[in-house]
Amino acid sequence: MISLLILLLAGQAALLDTGAAPLAPPAPPVAVRAFDTPNDAGKSITLSWNAGEGPAHEAWIIERTAAGIEPEVIATNKPGETGYLDEGVKDRVGYTYRIAAVAGIDTVWSQPSAPVTCAPQLFNADRLNILIAMVIFFALIIYYIETAKKGKNLFVRRIAGLDAVEEAVGRATEMGRPIIYVPGLGGVSDIATIASLNILGEVAKKVAQYDSALLVPNRDPIVYTVAREMVRESYTKAGRPDAFKQDSVFFITSEQFAYAAAVDGLMAREKPATNFFLGMFWAESLILAETGAQTGAIQIAGTDSVFQLPFFITACDYTLIGEELYAASAYLSREPLLLGSLKGQDYGKIIILAIVAVGSALLLLSGIPALSILARIADFFSVR
Amino acid sequence: MKRSIPLAICLIMGIAMMIQFFVPHPASVAFYDLTTKWVRIVAAFALVLGTGSLVMYHVDKLQRRRRGWYYSIVTLTAAAATSVIGLGWGVRPGSPLQDIIFSNLLVPLNSSMFAILAFYMASAAYRAFRARTKEAALLLVAAFVVMLGMVPIGANVPFFWFLVVMAGALIVAGLVTRSKALFIGTGALVVGLLVWLAFSGFKVPRLMLPDTAEWVLSVPNMAAKRAILFGIALGGIATSLKVILGIERGWLGGGKQ
Amino acid sequence: MKLFNYLLKIDRRIIYIVVGLLVMFPLVKPLGLGVTSGPRARTLFEAIDAVPAGKTILISVDFDPSSMPELYPMLTAVMRHAFAKNLKVLLCGLWVTGAGLADKAATEIPPEYGKKYGEDVVFLGWKAGVDAVILGMGENIKNVYPVDYYGKPLDSLPMMNTVKQLRDIPIVFAISAGTPGYQDWLLYAQSRYGMRVGAGVTAVSAADAYPYLQSGQMTGLLAGMKGGAEYEVLVQKAGYSKAYMPAVAAMDSQSLAHVVILLLVIVGNVAYFATRKRGA
Numbered sequence: 001m002i003s004l005l006i007l008l009l010a011g012q013a014a015l016l017d018t019g020a021a022p023l024a025p026p027a028p029p030v031a032v033r034a035f036d037t038p039n040d041a042g043k044s045i046t047l048s049w050n051a052g053e054g055p056a057h058e059a060w061i062i063e064r065t066a067a068g069i070e071p072e073v074i075a076t077n078k079p080g081e082t083g084y085l086d087e088g089v090k091d092r093v094g095y096t097y098r099i100a101a102v103a104g105i106d107t108v109w110s111q112p113s114a115p116v117t118c119a120p121q122l123f124n125a126d127r128l129n130i131l132i133a134m135v136i137f138f139a140l141i142i143y144y145i146e147t148a149k150k151g152k153n154l155f156v157r158r159i160a161g162l163d164a165v166e167e168a169v170g171r172a173t174e175m176g177r178p179i180i181y182v183p184g185l186g187g188v189s190d191i192a193t194i195a196s197l198n199i200l201g202e203v204a205k206k207v208a209q210y211d212s213a214l215l216v217p218n219r220d221p222i223v224y225t226v227a228r229e230m231v232r233e234s235y236t237k238a239g240r241p242d243a244f245k246q247d248s249v250f251f252i253t254s255e256q257f258a259y260a261a262a263v264d265g266l267m268a269r270e271k272p273a274t275n276f277f278l279g280m281f282w283a284e285s286l287i288l289a290e291t292g293a294q295t296g297a298i299q300i301a302g303t304d305s306v307f308q309l310p311f312f313i314t315a316c317d318y319t320l321i322g323e324e325l326y327a328a329s330a331y332l333s334r335e336p337l338l339l340g341s342l343k344g345q346d347y348g349k350i351i352i353l354a355i356v357a358v359g360s361a362l363l364l365l366s367g368i369p370a371l372s373i374l375a376r377i378a379d380f381f382s383v384r
Numbered sequence: 385m386k387r388s389i390p391l392a393i394c395l396i397m398g399i400a401m402m403i404q405f406f407v408p409h410p411a412s413v414a415f416y417d418l419t420t421k422w423v424r425i426v427a428a429f430a431l432v433l434g435t436g437s438l439v440m441y442h443v444d445k446l447q448r449r450r451r452g453w454y455y456s457i458v459t460l461t462a463a464a465a466t467s468v469i470g471l472g473w474g475v476r477p478g479s480p481l482q483d484i485i486f487s488n489l490l491v492p493l494n495s496s497m498f499a500i501l502a503f504y505m506a507s508a509a510y511r512a513f514r515a516r517t518k519e520a521a522l523l524l525v526a527a528f529v530v531m532l533g534m535v536p537i538g539a540n541v542p543f544f545w546f547l548v549v550m551a552g553a554l555i556v557a558g559l560v561t562r563s564k565a566l567f568i569g570t571g572a573l574v575v576g577l578l579v580w581l582a583f584s585g586f587k588v589p590r591l592m593l594p595d596t597a598e599w600v601l602s603v604p605n606m607a608a609k610r611a612i613l614f615g616i617a618l619g620g621i622a623t624s625l626k627v628i629l630g631i632e633r634g635w636l637g638g639g640k641q
Numbered sequence: 642m643k644l645f646n647y648l649l650k651i652d653r654r655i656i657y658i659v660v661g662l663l664v665m666f667p668l669v670k671p672l673g674l675g676v677t678s679g680p681r682a683r684t685l686f687e688a689i690d691a692v693p694a695g696k697t698i699l700i701s702v703d704f705d706p707s708s709m710p711e712l713y714p715m716l717t718a719v720m721r722h723a724f725a726k727n728l729k730v731l732l733c734g735l736w737v738t739g740a741g742l743a744d745k746a747a748t749e750i751p752p753e754y755g756k757k758y759g760e761d762v763v764f765l766g767w768k769a770g771v772d773a774v775i776l777g778m779g780e781n782i783k784n785v786y787p788v789d790y791y792g793k794p795l796d797s798l799p800m801m802n803t804v805k806q807l808r809d810i811p812i813v814f815a816i817s818a819g820t821p822g823y824q825d826w827l828l829y830a831q832s833r834y835g836m837r838v839g840a841g842v843t844a845v846s847a848a849d850a851y852p853y854l855q856s857g858q859m860t861g862l863l864a865g866m867k868g869g870a871e872y873e874v875l876v877q878k879a880g881y882s883k884a885y886m887p888a889v890a891a892m893d894s895q896s897l898a899h900v901v902i903l904l905l906v907i908v909g910n911v912a913y914f915a916t917r918k919r920g921a
Contacts, residue, residue, distance in 0.1 A: 198634040221434030251437040257497035290504040314512040323619030345622040491706040498707040510905040537896040561915040601848040
């Protein structure tokens with residue numbers, strides 16, 4: 001505040017020195033609006049105003065007043081900034097605001113705003129579009145799950161990578177070499193890891209049936225415990241609980257490249273017949289896949305990381321792309337509930353495609369002045 | 385009970401977090417902060433679990449003298465040494481953990497593993513980038529454009545000359561291999577080049593290789609990526625819903641009831 | 642024919658040796674292929690160049706040692722640029738594994754320009770919680786980081802007397818190898834506090850950053866080692882630094898590596914078509 005005053009005085013002094021005429025006082029700001037910031041957690045008031053007709057100003061000053069409190073200047077804005085977010089307020093306390101236009105030594109104040117109080121909102125209206133989309137999507141999934149429960153046959157297209165699982169396990173049995181299953185480097189809260197663990201259950205069941213060897217190296221300790229229980233349960237379901245080896249599922253390290261090095265070493269020593277790389281992967285994906293390719297193993301990979309998919313596609317025999325990995329548990333088990341949710345997901349995608357097409361058309365047409373309202377409709381789909 | 389309680393917790397917390405996303409009230413924000421703190425605390429427990437599992441696995445391997453048991457000595461020694469140094473001398477800058485173990489061991493080892501990617505990319509590309517189908521051929525051309533366009537060697541090369549060189553290489557390859565597919569592809573390319581030249585007034589078009597590479601990355605590549613991301617997002621929502629409703633129970637560790 | 646069959650099944654080790662030799666050669670004897678700076682690097686350079694002397698820029702070090710060859714040269718180039726322009730540099734990080742790398746830069750680069758820690762450069766360190774950290778810094782940096790990485794109270798560092806919150810910083814340069822990274826700075830710092838955000842990313846994730854550039858949310862982008870090399874060249878051409886340029890030196894190697902991979906692909910395809918045609 002003091003620096004602003006000095007600046008103003010210096011400006012005026014400079015004008016006096018040159019003998020130039022003093023600046024005309026600026027016009028007071030008009031249409032000062034103060035309102036509770038919408039869709040927030042409270043303690044915030046939004047201000048907006050317009051510049052008045054008249055001589056230009058050099059800065060805005062914003063003053064806040066509350067009952068029993070001296071008016072205080074809370075901010076200064078540059079000339080083009082006709083809005084301010086005041087986050088230094090308390091909920092349910094009445095405030096009024098004045099804005100001043102400053103030019104030289106002249107400070108011209110606006111009329112005070114209407115009193116305003118702020119409070120937290122219970123619903124973020126900006127996210128209404130997400131709520132509607134969520135309800136529609138959930139409704140679709142639940143509808144198709146119910147449809148599947150009634151025994152309706154639901155078609156799912158062939159996924160080559162998943163069809164190859166049986167062949168891959170059989171190959172390992174014939175060659176007398178183990179299968180290495182890498183459940184990714186993500187944690188158990190990652191969707192890809194959950195999907196991978198579901199596939200591990202099915203693979204372990206087949207391995208138990210074929211009496212093959214399975215090795216599951218893990219990067220995450222929690223995933224390790226889940227994977228171990230998963231494999232044990234699968235062996236039990238296949239009627240071979242005695243065949244389960246505790247140390248076939250093990251934790252290596254949480255360090256990314258140390259894990260990759262350890263798995264590479266495992267592949268070089270054990271020379272597996274089949275490698276599964278299913279889950280979340282980062283930069284180590286090609287290191288794992290290429291080493292596996294060098295040992296001559298058949299490789300089935302799947303990840304939802306768009307950056308690593310090209311590496312897996314290049315180095316592996318089969319790759320599950322993105323949601324094919326999520327569909328795997330439904331595809332392999334053929335359980336009606338899971339197939340139903342897959343169907344609902346697909347119809348949700350059709351709706352999204354339609355919205356993308358319609359939204360793009362609306363935005364294109366909104367370029368025509370008479371149809372500019374269409375931009376507002378398209379705006380409804382944006383996420384805040 | 386062993387399954388019911390985790391499923392119930394999953395259902396309640398899943399619905400609670402969904403509601404939290406739409407409620408900006410401070411109580412909702414405080415709830416979100418609390419749950420993220422819980423997640424971090426649980427993750428810390430996982431470290432203890434992981435260390436215990438690691439030690440037990442390698443000790444067992446040592447005791448039974450299973451294949452590669454000597455690697456277990458290295459692992460256990462490294463784990464013990466890092467723990468003792470960290471606990472004894474601290475982890476602040478200037479400590480042995482930072483200077484010796486992090487800067488002089490972990491950093492070079494991590495960089496070396498990452499550097500292996502360069503060699504593996506070369507061998508993977510050599511093995512896999514074969515123009516077996518039309519789509520593979522298109523992939524090959526895009527790979528050529530992007531690889532040359534992203535390095536200084538291709539910085540001042542007009543895309544037109546790139547295509548001319550490619551046409552020349554295809555002609556030579558066609559003559560050597562007498563492949564019909566190559567002859568047809570080359571012919572189409574040459575015709576396309578002549579048409580382009582005609583449209584640009586018989587002057588070399590000014591489109592440069594790096595600009596073409598950038599177009600490939602930011603238009604068709606981005607479109608494909610976004611399409612995959614749409615599917616992944618929806619698949620993620622569906623899987624999350626299945627987990628919350630207890631339809632998907634793999635994460636419990638032990639298949640479905 | 643035998644030759645084509647041999648080429649189809651060539652031992653990988655030969656490929657590795659060829660790639661290894663061609664990558665090492667320019668490091669010993671530079672080819673001088675030269676690097677021309679693109680518009681994205683220039684935008685970032687001009688944005689930092691326009692910051693008035695005495696102001697502070699923020700650099701967020703969000704990468705780990707595995708991405709160091711690609712991203713560390715960007716960090717040093719931008720720091721050299723800032724110090725040459727008498728700007729102050731505030732370092733922080735959203736990745737715990739980046740702390741050691743930021744510490745290295747904060748120790749090595751300032752003495753080249755006679756800059757002192759605490760007066761011209763401060764390294765805040767790493768704190769857990771991405772959005773809480775950025776939003777907290779937006780209100781008051783000292784609330785989030787009461788002490789710096791070395792345990793010194795921020796109140797005792799002269800540079801922090803003029804930098805209280807993110808609004809005091811005109812631009813943040815986020816060097817990211819993944820998430821968390823520049824997207825969080827865009828989401829919180831740019832949209833909320835009006836900060837300009839520049840980004841340095843690995844080559845593989847550069848395409849993801851283009852939409853932010855096109856929409857104007859991001860001020861400049863350095864993509865991969867090439868982006869780092871472009872910035873180094875800009876800094877040197879402007880006379881701000883005469884230091885060794887590691888990214889530029891490595892670009893010769895990268896060029897040769899790309900060319901050799903392309904040649905290998907061509908050879909492989911020739912062998913494939915030859916053997917396929919002759920029914921092998």
